[in-house]
Amino acid sequence: HYNNHIAFEHQIATTSPLRPVYIFSGLFADLLYTPYGPGAFSKGSQRPEMCYYGDGDSNKWPWSTQDDVAEWTIDILLHAPGVLAGDGGYFKIRSGVTTITELATTYEKVFQTSIDVTRKGTLRDLEERLAGLRKVKGRAGYFEYMGEAAAVVASKGLWENTDVTVLDQFRHPTSLEEYLSGEKTAGRMA
Template identity: 45%
Template sequence: MLVLIAGITGNLGTRLAKAATSRGLQVRGLGRDRTKLDEKRTGIIESFVTSQTYYDIPALETAVKGVDAVICAYSPTAILDLEGHLLLFRAAERAGVTIFLASSWGHPLDKISFGEYEHYDTHIAFKQQVAMTSSVKPVFMNVGIFADLLYGPFGPGGWDTTGLNPIIEYWGQGNKRKIHWSELNDVAEWTIDILQSKDVQAGKGGIYQMQSGASTLEEFAATWTKVTGEEVHLVHRGSLEDLESLVYTAPR
C-alpha cells in the first residue's frame, strides 16, 4: 500500500511516516523542503515531491499519482486548512484516490457550530464542501488537544509561564471541566490503524474519536508542579458571560 503524507516534514507528518513505514507501508512525502526530511526518524520513503506553494498543482498531481491513500498533515493555518486542503483533496479525487484522511485532528466538528470557534471554521467549511460536491468520503479524526500544546498559550487556560510562577486563567467552572488531549505518537499510530481498517479501505470514510487522556486544569497544574516543582496559580477571571463580552469587544 502506497500512502501519500502531505506535510511529512512536520511534527505529526514525521510521526505518521514512522508509524506507516514501521508497518511495512510504502510512504511518499509532499512538502516544500526535502532537506528537512530525516529518514532516520520517518523510515525510508518511496519518494518525496517538492511543492513550491500550496497551489502548486503540478506538484499535487505528481504526488497523488498512483497512491492508494492520502493523509493531509499540513500545518494548521487558515489557508492550508481550507484552500490547501481542498486543492489536495481535488487532486486526489481526480487521480481516483478513494481514501483521504482529512486534516481534522482536534475537537469533533459535528459538535461545533460555524462561527462558534474561528479556528474550526475552515475545517467545517472543508467538510461541508466535500460532502456536497464529492462521492469520496474522507476520514475525520477527533483527538482533542495535542499534548505538546497543553502547557502553552494555546493550551487550556492559556498558560502564562513568563512570570515567577505559571498562571492559568479560566472563566465559569472551567477549572472543573475535563480537557481531552492526545500525545502525537499515539495520534500517528491511531491514524495508521484507522487507515488499515476494513471500512476505510472500502472507501466508507467516517468519523473516529479517541484520546490519550482527559484532565482538568487543576490536574494539569498538579502535574506541572510535580514535574517542575513550580506552584501554578489558577486565576478565576469571571463568568462565561464575562468571557463572551470580552470576546465580542476584543480588537480584531
C-alpha cells in the same frame, strides 16, 4: 479555522465520490502548557501562571500526544472496517481529558514547582471578553482570541469528545504525567 473544515466536509459530500476519513483528536499536548492552551499558561514573573473563567474543575479539555495520534491514525487507516470499505468515517480519539486544576497539579508534581492558578471571572465574563475581542480584531485576527474562543467552547461542554474510538490494541494512551515527564527529560519544558 474550524469553519474551513466544515466547509470542506460539505463540499466533498456534495461534489465528490471521495469519502474522507475525519479524525478528531482534541488539543495537541504540545499546546497544553502554552498561552494558546487551556489556562493560558505562562512562565510568569515569579513562577508559572494559569487562569480560567467559570469552574476550572468542571471544564474538560480532550487532548492527544502527536505520537498517539500518529499511531492511531495508521491503525484507523489499516484496520477500520468503514475505511477499508471505502466509506471513510469520523473517528474521535484522545490520549486523555483534563481540567485546569489537573493540568496545574500534574505540572507541579512533575516539575516540583507551584503554579499560580487564578479565576478571572464567570463564563459570562469570558463570553463578553470574547465578543469584544472579535469586534476589535475581526475574523482575520482570530489567532489573537483563539484561546478565549476555545475556553468558551470547553466551558459549555461542547468539546468533551464523547463516543471515543478506542484503539489500544497497538498503543495505550499516554498519560499527562508521562507526557510531561518525557518533555522534561528531553529538555523541551522547564
